[in-house]
Amino acid sequence: MLYLAFPLLVVIAISFTATEYLRFPPQGLTLRWYWQVLGDPTFIEAFIVSGELAAAATATALLLGVPAALVFARKRFALSRVLSALFLSPLVLPTIVLGVAILQYASALGFARSFWALFVGHVVLVTPYVIRTSLASLSGVEPAHEEAAQDLGATPLQTFFLITLPQIKAGVIAGALFAFINSWINVEVSIFNSTAQLVTIPVKLFNYIQFNIDPTLAAVSAATIYIAILVVVAIDLAVGIERAAVTSPETRR
Amino acid sequence: MRTDARPVEQGGEGMRLTSANAAFLMLGPIAFFVLFFLAPFGLLVAESFMRPDGGVTLGNYVSVLSDGYYWNALINTLLISLWVTVVAFLLGYPLAYFIVFHVLRPWGRRLIYVLLMTPLFTSNIVRAFGWIVILGRRGIVNATLLAVGLIDRPLDILYGKLSIVIGLAYILLPIMVLSICSVLQTVDRSLIEAARDLGARPSRAFVAVTFPLSLPGVVAGSIIVFALSVSAYVIPSILSGGREMVTPILIFQQYAATFRPDIGATLSVVLLAVTLLLIGSYLILFERRLRAVG
Numbered sequence: 160m161l162y163l164a165f166p167l168l169v170v171i172a173i174s175f176t177a178t179e180y181l182r183f184p185p186q187g188l189t190l191r192w193y194w195q196v197l198g199d200p201t202f203i204e205a206f207i208v209s210g211e212l213a214a215a216a217t218a219t220a221l222l223l224g225v226p227a228a229l230v231f232a233r234k235r236f237a238l239s240r241v242l243s244a245l246f247l248s249p250l251v252l253p254t255i256v257l258g259v260a261i262l263q264y265a266s267a268l269g270f271a272r273s274f275w276a277l278f279v280g281h282v283v284l285v286t287p288y289v290i291r292t293s294l295a296s297l298s299g300v301e302p303a304h305e306e307a308a309q310d311l312g313a314t315p316l317q318t319f320f321l322i323t324l325p326q327i328k329a330g331v332i333a334g335a336l337f338a339f340i341n342s343w344i345n346v347e348v349s350i351f352n353s354t355a356q357l358v359t360i361p362v363k364l365f366n367y368i369q370f371n372i373d374p375t376l377a378a379v380s381a382a383t384i385y386i387a388i389l390v391v392v393a394i395d396l397a398v399g400i401e402r403a404a405v406t407s408p409e410t411r412r
Numbered sequence: 413m414r415t416d417a418r419p420v421e422q423g424g425e426g427m428r429l430t431s432a433n434a435a436f437l438m439l440g441p442i443a444f445f446v447l448f449f450l451a452p453f454g455l456l457v458a459e460s461f462m463r464p465d466g467g468v469t470l471g472n473y474v475s476v477l478s479d480g481y482y483w484n485a486l487i488n489t490l491l492i493s494l495w496v497t498v499v500a501f502l503l504g505y506p507l508a509y510f511i512v513f514h515v516l517r518p519w520g521r522r523l524i525y526v527l528l529m530t531p532l533f534t535s536n537i538v539r540a541f542g543w544i545v546i547l548g549r550r551g552i553v554n555a556t557l558l559a560v561g562l563i564d565r566p567l568d569i570l571y572g573k574l575s576i577v578i579g580l581a582y583i584l585l586p587i588m589v590l591s592i593c594s595v596l597q598t599v600d601r602s603l604i605e606a607a608r609d610l611g612a613r614p615s616r617a618f619v620a621v622t623f624p625l626s627l628p629g630v631v632a633g634s635i636i637v638f639a640l641s642v643s644a645y646v647i648p649s650i651l652s653g654g655r656e657m658v659t660p661i662l663i664f665q666q667y668a669a670t671f672r673p674d675i676g677a678t679l680s681v682v683l684l685a686v687t688l689l690l691i692g693s694y695l696i697l698f699e700r701r702l703r704a705v706g
Contacts, residue, residue, distance in 0.1 A: 223444055226437035233427050234434045242438075244695075245445060251636055251691055253643030255660045256680045259667060260452035263459065263677070279448040286441070302426035309428055318427050344535035346646050351667065361535045368537060368650060372544060380538040387533035391526050399522075 192378035202363065202379070209359040212274070212349075213342040216281035217289075220338045223282070224289030225331060229319065231290075232297040247287045257283065258351040265352065276352040277359075284348055285338035292337060292398075296330025297323070333398040340390045344383070453684075459677040472678040482662065482679065489658040490686075492576055492648070493641035499581040500637050501630065504588035511589070512596040528586045536583065536646035543579045543651060544570060571653035579647045584640055588633040595629025596622075635694040639687050659683050 196202050224246075231243050249257060261280040265271035300323055308318045324331075346361045353362045360379070367376055429437075463469045476482045515521050531539060546552045547569040554566040569575055599622055607617040645660035659679060666676030 219444075223441040227441040229427075230429065230434045230437050234429045234431075236431075236434065242442070245449075246441065248691075249449070251639050252687055253660065253680075253683050255643060255645045255663060256456070256684050257449075257452075259663060259676060259680050260456045261448070262667065263673065264448075264452035264455050267455065279444075282444065283449045286444075300426065305427040306425075315427060315429055315433050323427065340533045344533065346536060350664075361537055364535065364537045365646065365650075368541060372541075372548075376541060380534075380541050383538050384530075384534050387530050388526075390533050391530045394529075395522065395526065 192374045193382070195375055196378050196382070201358075202360075204356075205358050205360045205363045208274075208357060209343055209361075212277055212281055212359060213339045215278055216285050216342045217335050217338040219278075219282045220286040220289045221331065221335055224286045224334065224338075225293050227286075228290045228293035228297060229323070232294055243290075246290055249284050250287045250291075254284065254345070254347040258348040261348065262351040272352050272354050272357065274357060277349055277357070280348040280352065281342045281345065284345060285342050288337035288341060289331070289334035292330045292334035293327060296327035299330075300326045329398045333394050336390055336394050336397070340387065343386075456677050457681055459674060460681045462674065464674055472674055473682075476675060476678045476682065481657075482659075485657045485659050485662050486682070486686075488573075488656065489642055489660070492573060492580070492656075492658065493638050495573075495577045496580045496584060496641040497634050497638045499577060500585050500588040501634060503581065504585055504633070505592055505630070507585075508589045508592035508596055512593055528589060531583070532586050537650065539583055540579055540647055540650040543575065543582070547575055547578070570651065571655050573652075573656055575651040576648050576656060576658075579651045580641050580644055583644075583647060584637045587640070588637050591633030591636065592626060592629045595632075596626050599625045631697060632694060635690055639690045642686055642690075643683065 227246060231239060257280060261276060262271060265273070265276040265279075270276055304322050304326075305318050308322050309315070313321065343359075344361055345359075346365055349359045349362050350365065353359065358366075360383070364376065364379060460472055461468050461470065463471065511521065511524055515524060544551070548554070549566040549568065549570070551570075553569060554563075557563045558566065603621050603625070604617050607621045608614070612620065643660060644658070645664060648656060648658045649661050649664070660683065663676050663679045663683065666672045666679065
């Protein structure tokens, strides 16, 4: 069990070290590495790029994923299995191949190494998370409520917004959080369409770690760990972490 | 279309959607995935069959699959992934068993799931970095071993297969644990009780009842861990210092260093094919099990 937490605890610990090089246990405690990172404009820029990308990708994933999940959950049709496998496949297919494919495709179409190239890759990457949690949520909705609404004359649209959506809100929020964080931390898709100016935090970290192993790296890494903890707690508050982790359709299989 | 007595699984109960409704809702997702998922992959596959000067050829595949360098990388990738899966299983099963059968208080389980899932939300790089600090020559492991006197020179744990296996197993462990947990939870406890009532020792009850029933989760988790491990780029790249060659690193090099997109495309398709084979076999296995049960 400790095995799981250990590397992360180590990173957090060394981010506070007062020495110029990495020491564990840390010698002296200081926040100066954090200040140094915050004062570096390139890190701030990368932070903004990562944020915009994750936000845009998540919003789009919601707009695409929730309707798709609804159809899968409420309509039987011939290609249902195939389509859902298609939409969920980015979860298990090599993301590096996705990154490569998008680069080639975007090059051919002329928008390589742009925000939009990053954007489309991330949408494909994170939509499965939204679909997964939405599907799980939809299976918990009381069907009689929806049927009653329609029997009373509500259109599907009205039924969805008045009956279904309030009940699946938690799952959708959890899906959005999964989507956001997975976009945020992704390296393999981002790295192929990044440039010196257009870079996300993970890609920046990846480039950095090739040359310097120093406390600044630890500070940024520790910051991402704090964010991860916040997100997990948020998901727990929204849906209950056990449900989100164990009862999603993928692990249920 | 019948409008009464609908079956429970996979749509049917609940809101009624017309085909027009469904088509409209699916339009966006399908269009997006065709344009930005299927098309790029299709382009990649097409490229793998092309010569640099145009024209269709199988030559890329021939040169990639017959070249010892690429072939070794692929074997290396598969071997490392096998180790990762085994380690993830050996560490993950006991943990999953413990969580499902021995953690009885709700807050205990919540804490454990939080611990399990938090690493999943940090970037690979951050987790790799943690291991660099632990396994490096001036890292924690070496420092401890030196201090205790078990060795007199730092070990080179990092930059080799071992560190990759440790790092990847660490990253993929939650997936294995969650997969086994979800199936262990469904094990009918009365069956275990029955075995005990019939005189079986706890270990025998486990071997004869619990473990076989949990196999679907073990298999599912293993296949996913193996597939993700084969596809891993960041961990092998960072934790091997360039000394271990796996296929994803090779692919990256084709675009970052040697500028051979045709080889890159070919290698990518090979990697994709391996992954699809794995996932496909999982789906087939799973379908059979479904049919056997119900």
